[in-house]
Amino acid sequence: MRNPLSDVITEVKPSGIRKFFDIVSEMKDAISLGVGEPDFDTPWHIREEGIYSLERGRTYYTSNSGLKELREEIARYLERKNNLKYDINHEIMITVGGSEAIDIAMRAMINPGDEVIIPQPSYVSYLPCVQLTHGVPVIINLKEEDEFRLTADELRAAITDKTKILVMPFPNNPTGAIMTREDLEEIAKICVEKDIFVISDEIYSELTYGDAKHVSIAEFDGMRERTIVINGFSKAYAMTGWRLGYAAGPELILSQMLKIHQFCIMCAPTTSQYAAVEALKNGDEDVERMTEQYNMRRRFLLEELKSMGIECFEPLGAFYIFPNIKKFGMTSEEFATNLLKEQKLAVVPGTAFGDCGEGFIRISYAYSMEQLKVALERIRAFAKDHGVE
């Protein structure tokens, strides 16, 4: 039999997270700080709207780009939050999660050999999506001393004549890093100067802490026409299972993305779209309530880890902290494996998000305080057993 597989897909490495998941699910009474989704249920009024849409028999396709009403709400939202104006007919499309938007943005823009700059540590799908389009991923290793922000110098050093796209993964999964307006301004200037497009994954935009509100790179001069803003409902409204995201950007690119979407997906789930309208219309208070909860857990975790002698920069976004575990004298993977074996606690090794995640682990605080306290006791015991105090 001939090899049924394509060369490009066999070259893509399986997700480093998958392996860990298999071990954890085998282990009885293991607890986990390893999830990348909110612990809250979708607020009831949003779910209720989904139920109602089913009762009404709204069980058909929507237009390819999604419900007009939802696109209108998204346009209002982006204007309200980031002062970004998009034409609902040509510049906004609803996707199956932010993930689909990432995929089709890359497919719409990358020619074989084009270089795509990916700052790491970052979400696991950027790299394979570039590989699948025969693009060339160029990794920037973000540094702890910069609080895992992308610096102008790092970006300049990574740019070549072949650079076409920069992926901006902020607020960041797994580090919790954010980019301030000042940080972004410099990056934006370089993108304009070097004629680089940006895929800005802003899925955690609602989850920032302290005074720092999320800024989109599309807000800067000359950036709107070269940026695909990607966002969705999963993190802000606790709607991961609804699989709903969106992309906003210039028609030139969006129209091609829509073509791929049209042929591969048709349209995002209709029930989810109706629920999402309700989320954007009446969900501000829910977001605020959940963000407050995350913030309390974040502060609590940081303090507790500090008291155990485990260092961590203060993350101001998403719901992760990314502590430095180098003083344990183990690799990230060894740390995670040992912690699981000895204390039955699962965390994700930093290396799952790029080689430069070595020496770090990702801890999610999308858990109740009760769950976090139990987990922290296990980390404390682990630290003690390994002579870290």
Place this chain on the structure above:
Amino acid sequence: MRKEILDVLERNSRIDLGELAKMLGQTEVAVANEVAEMEKEHIICGYHTLIDWEKAGAEKVNALIEVTVTPQRGMGFDKIAERIYKFDEVDSVYLMSGGFDLMVMIEETTMKAVANFVMQKLSALESVRGCATHFVLKKYKDHGAVLVEDAVDERMSITP
């Protein structure tokens, strides 16, 4: 800081103040002072425990009584409300808008005890013009806590 403290205490009044301080990014002393201050100002009026008496096997009968009253000159509803809330049997008394005046909630061990309270004490008050008593058949949710189901974390243990 007050609103944040209250938001947490409303759901969990037994929280350790050191833990609360860490959650709020404050010192324990500052949080303890603020709590003490709010107790003094009667912003915090008590720390109660939410009990599912049915599960505890205890007989409890809860009733909501809609009371219509004649307000007294110069006192409005306050005087009559006081006459009612002073009874030990009474859990809460609210002044209401709409078809009746006072919502009186009581908890007793038997239906007969509720009936006796309404007939002998409440209706006997001079300003009370009428009562409509409703018995609680089942509590699904109380003070924000769902009593009929347990929350289970059904998420996959590790996701990107």
